[in-house]
Amino acid sequence: MLDAKIPNGPIEKKWSEYQATCALVNAANRKKMTVIVIGSGLAGGGAAAALGELGYHVKLFCFHDSTRRAHSVAAQGGVNAAKNYQNDGDNVYRMFYDAIKGGDYRSREANVYRMAELSVRLIDTCVAQGVPFAREYGGSLGNRSFGGVQVERTFYAQGQTGQQLLMGTNSAIARQVKAGRIERFSRHEMLDLVVKNGRAIGVIVRDAITGEIERHAAHAIVLGTGGYAKIYYLSTMAMGCNATAAWKAHKRGAFLANPSFVQVHPTSLPALGKHQSKLTLMSESLRNDGRIWVPARSGDDRSPEKIPDSERDYYLERKYPAFGNLTPRDIAARAAKEQIDAGHGVGPMRNAVFLDFRDAIAQHGRETIQSRYGNLFGMYQKITGIDAYVTPMLIAPSPHFTMGGLWVDYELMTTLEGLYACGECNFADHGSNRLGANSLLQACVDGYFILPSTIGNFLSSRIKEPLSPTDGPEFDQAESKTREDIQKLLSIKGSQPVDYFHRTLGATLWDCCGISRSRESLNRGIEQIRELREQFWNDVNITGGAHEPNSELEKATRVMDFLELGELMCIDALHREESCGAHFREEYQTKEGESLRNDEGFGYVSAWQHRAEGEPILHKEPLSFEAVNVMTRNYK
Amino acid sequence: MELNLRIWRQDGPDTPGQLVNYHLNNADPGMSFLEMLDAVNEQLINNGQRVIEFDHDCREGICGSCGMVINGRPHGPAQGSSTCQLHMRSFQNGDQITIEPFRASAFPIIRDLKVDRSAFDRIIDSGGYISTNIAAAPEANSILISKDEASHAFDAAACIGCGACVASCKNASAALFTSAKVTHLVNLPQGKVERSTRVVQMVNQMDTEGFGACSFTEACEAVCPQQISVSHIAQMNWEYNRAKLGM
Numbered sequence: 001m002l003d004a005k006i007p008n009g010p011i012e013k014k015w016s017e018y019q020a021t022c023a024l025v026n027a028a029n030r031k032k033m034t035v036i037v038i039g040s041g042l043a044g045g046g047a048a049a050a051l052g053e054l055g056y057h058v059k060l061f062c063f064h065d066s067t068r069r070a071h072s073v074a075a076q077g078g079v080n081a082a083k084n085y086q087n088d089g090d091n092v093y094r095m096f097y098d099a100i101k102g103g104d105y106r107s108r109e110a111n112v113y114r115m116a117e118l119s120v121r122l123i124d125t126c127v128a129q130g131v132p133f134a135r136e137y138g139g140s141l142g143n144r145s146f147g148g149v150q151v152e153r154t155f156y157a158q159g160q161t162g163q164q165l166l167m168g169t170n171s172a173i174a175r176q177v178k179a180g181r182i183e184r185f186s187r188h189e190m191l192d193l194v195v196k197n198g199r200a201i202g203v204i205v206r207d208a209i210t211g212e213i214e215r216h217a218a219h220a221i222v223l224g225t226g227g228y229a230k231i232y233y234l235s236t237m238a239m240g241c242n243a244t245a246a247w248k249a250h251k252r253g254a255f256l257a258n259p260s261f262v263q264v265h266p267t268s269l270p271a272l273g274k275h276q277s278k279l280t281l282m283s284e285s286l287r288n289d290g291r292i293w294v295p296a297r298s299g300d301d302r303s304p305e306k307i308p309d310s311e312r313d314y315y316l317e318r319k320y321p322a323f324g325n326l327t328p329r330d331i332a333a334r335a336a337k338e339q340i341d342a343g344h345g346v347g348p349m350r351n352a353v354f355l356d357f358r359d360a361i362a363q364h365g366r367e368t369i370q371s372r373y374g375n376l377f378g379m380y381q382k383i384t385g386i387d388a389y390v391t392p393m394l395i396a397p398s399p400h401f402t403m404g405g406l407w408v409d410y411e412l413m414t415t416l417e418g419l420y421a422c423g424e425c426n427f428a429d430h431g432s433n434r435l436g437a438n439s440l441l442q443a444c445v446d447g448y449f450i451l452p453s454t455i456g457n458f459l460s461s462r463i464k465e466p467l468s469p470t471d472g473p474e475f476d477q478a479e480s481k482t483r484e485d486i487q488k489l490l491s492i493k494g495s496q497p498v499d500y501f502h503r504t505l506g507a508t509l510w511d512c513c514g515i516s517r518s519r520e521s522l523n524r525g526i527e528q529i530r531e532l533r534e535q536f537w538n539d540v541n542i543t544g545g546a547h548e549p550n551s552e553l554e555k556a557t558r559v560m561d562f563l564e565l566g567e568l569m570c571i572d573a574l575h576r577e578e579s580c581g582a583h584f585r586e587e588y589q590t591k592e593g594e595s596l597r598n599d600e601g602f603g604y605v606s607a608w609q610h611r612a613e614g615e616p617i618l619h620k621e622p623l624s625f626e627a628v629n630v631m632t633r634n635y636k
Numbered sequence: 637m638e639l640n641l642r643i644w645r646q647d648g649p650d651t652p653g654q655l656v657n658y659h660l661n662n663a664d665p666g667m668s669f670l671e672m673l674d675a676v677n678e679q680l681i682n683n684g685q686r687v688i689e690f691d692h693d694c695r696e697g698i699c700g701s702c703g704m705v706i707n708g709r710p711h712g713p714a715q716g717s718s719t720c721q722l723h724m725r726s727f728q729n730g731d732q733i734t735i736e737p738f739r740a741s742a743f744p745i746i747r748d749l750k751v752d753r754s755a756f757d758r759i760i761d762s763g764g765y766i767s768t769n770i771a772a773a774p775e776a777n778s779i780l781i782s783k784d785e786a787s788h789a790f791d792a793a794a795c796i797g798c799g800a801c802v803a804s805c806k807n808a809s810a811a812l813f814t815s816a817k818v819t820h821l822v823n824l825p826q827g828k829v830e831r832s833t834r835v836v837q838m839v840n841q842m843d844t845e846g847f848g849a850c851s852f853t854e855a856c857e858a859v860c861p862q863q864i865s866v867s868h869i870a871q872m873n874w875e876y877n878r879a880k881l882g883m
Binding site: 046049050053064065066067068069071073074083085121123124125126127128129130132133134135136137138139140141157158160162163164167170171172174175177178184186209238239240272273275276277278280281378379382383385448449452493497499541542543544548549550551552 | 647648664666667668670671672674675677678680681682684685686687689691692693694695696697698699700701714716717721723725746747750752753754756757760761762763764765766767768769770771773774775776777779780781782783785786787789790793794796797820821824826827
């Protein structure tokens with residue numbers, strides 16, 4: 001039975017009681033202890049900075065050339081916090097409630113409440129770091145709202161909120177680097193986890209310049225490596241986003257939870273051609289002012305300004321009048337797919353819907369819209385060559401955020417002792433659908449506030465333990481496995497580049513385990529992925545060598561793991577015979593086509609244990625709801 | 637589209653490099669510049685040759701990883717755009733395009749179009765931050781900041797650290813990058829406390845790294861994908877002099 005270690009007591013007291021009673025490491029002992037952090041985004045970077053500040057010796061690894069480039073940088077819209085600056089009735093409980101409901105009752109209450117609770121302090125911290133959030137004329141902080149909520153609680157810095165928060169984190173890292181508490185290893189990628197007797201003791205990393213394979217030991221290891229939506233190839237993720245560190249941890253014993261819960265973002269740019277390498281997100285905040293519509297008549301190919309209002313279908317406003325264009329992401333994405341599938345899609349590939357600012361510009365003036373979203377309109381124009389002040393944007397759904405990830409308990413520890421996972425690489429806070437502007441929040445509070453307390457609770461009893469020697473048999477074994485994989489990949493010399501396999505895997509997953517899934521499609525997906533994996537290991541073609549900069553090899557070491565994870569995603573989706581949040585199983589829907597959840601049968605987290613041979617083993621963490629009444633989501 | 641490409645190939649920092657000709661006949665105008673390079677690399681792989689190494693990641697113009705000199709201009713012909721946001725519709729069928737790495741002695745070449753920009757990190761490490769403890773912040777609205785101040789700070793903070801400013805400068809100066817961080821922080825009340833030590837440390841580190849002096853030709857602003865203004869350099873100089881004079 002999985003023990004989530006949720007503290008007793010009323011929900012609003014759990015975190016403070018935990019902090020009041022957890023064990024501490026005193027300052028003199030902290031500097032004797034080494035913590036490895038993998039990933040330098042808001043979660044990993046924040047954890048590294050906070051742990052460095054406490055005095056631990058931190059080794060921080062990232063595969064980029066600089067810690068400032070982690071993909072948190074690309075989040076545009078904002079970060080939520082229950083500050084109630086707008087006096088519109090917001091508070092911690094309401095925010096907690098919105099997130100639980102938004103996640104379709106598949107997240108853990110205690111974690112979600114803590115996220116909402118800590119949101120308030122997060123904004124204070126960021127402002128102190130110099131994050132230039134939007135301000136009102138009087139000098140106080142400004143807010144806007146995001147999908148799935150009826151209050152304005154989102155703090156933002158134009159359309160570059162993620163970048164600004166990450167620059168704050170990066171400066172906190174820099175401060176600890178200068179203080180000598182963080183040792184920074186850029187262009188280093190974790191390729192395996194070293195485990196001894198069920199406890200994580202170190203990592204194997206590859207230096208991307210020399211190809212050197214290195215061993216590093218630590219008292220505890222933190223993964224803040226983000227999500228795996230790049231598995232779909234076309235996604236809003238950066239090219240380098242990958243699952244390797246988390247997947248290797250999974251293969252070494254860490255359970256992986258809800259891997260099939262992948263958020264499809266409703267407002268990304270549509271694919272425009274066969275060479276497309278990624279899909280760019282247009283911030284969801286655009287839905288505050290933009291109206292989404294398609295031509296009412298299928299196949300109508302008139303230019304949008306020629307289509308009169310009477311022949312437009314503002315389908316979100318029609319179907320969900322209470323939330324309109326601000327319905328949560330899963331609902332908006334599925335509604336768009338429905339329109340596109342029914343032949344109402346627009347754009348050159350008929351794979352998009354319109355996001356129209358005509359009415360907002362008429363009401364507020366172009367200048368106001370420009371000041372709210374100017375850089376997003378600029379970005380849109382750069383990519384498409386189209387001026388969205390004049391012509392509606394073309395938007396389409398695309399894979400975005402992964403709610404699934406490594407299973408962690410309340411302390412963010414995985415099922416491997418001493419291995420922690422924070423931010424998007426764990427599963428805990430978003431259920432089966434993440435509300436907008438909660439991802440930056442979770443990443444930040446996990447890294448800045450939660451880990452520094454919970455890791456101390458673990459490390460306090462290990463103060464006397466020396467670091468594991470890196471010449472032990474577990475390190476030998478992990479390093480030789482890594483070397484063997486690399487040698488094997490380079491020796492195949494087949495006929496297809498790595499990208500071919502990645503694209504094929506992505507297309508298969510989108511088709512079989514994408515915005516909607518069925519028993520039939522998932523079984524097909526599993527079979528196709530197995531065949532593709534076999535083909536990969538016989539026919540991949542990687543040029544260049546192991547001991548030099550080799551971006552093809554880097555891609556291959558990631559795609560080989562995606563080819564295994566993809567199968568587990570389908571297995572997880574297949575077993576979950578219900579529809580919830582981003583997981584829409586076609587067999588389980590209401591007459592109106594809405595999700596049909598099955599709380600009695602599936603009110604649990606699915607946590608998968610890896611087996612070297614045969615099917616993975618399913619463990620269940622039952623979800624109980626004490627502070628909220630579980631009900632059917634209704635945004636009408 | 638058919639393209640004739642001349643691309644800088646160099647095995648490592650200590651080996652000589654050269655421009656090599658490549659031909660691509662299946663580019664389309666909607667491709668991004670990096671997707672065009674992906675297509676060249678696919679040809680190379682199919683011929684068993686090693687790929688052209690270049691840094692890139694988000695391909696949304698925000699991570700700052702990508703950057704190359706395209707026909708003599710960092711990030712290519714489009715104004716206010718990083719290489720990943722440049723699209724082939726900016727070129728003509730049959731064009732010859734020359735692609736080189738960002739060149740500066742403070743940015744050693746790693747391979748092909750990949751350069752080492754860690755000097756930028758060391759400039760930030762030297763003091764490009766506000767010394768505040770993570771969990772000890774005052775209530776956010778207790779620090780009132782006018783809309784203008786906030787947006788002025790934001791304009792500087794928008795720097796993505798790509799290094800185009802250095803590559804475009806005849807002196808390979810890092811003044812635009814460094815000044816962006818200096819003015820981002822000094823324009824906020826919470827950043828004013830350390831204004832003097834910060835600017836002196838950062839400017840000293842910039843010199844230590846081997847970046848050249850700024851002679852204000854404004855080439856950096858012209859190529860900056862975030863259109864960071866050279867007025868930040870003026871403010872940095874003012875801040876530096878102020879600190880040195882002990883004002």
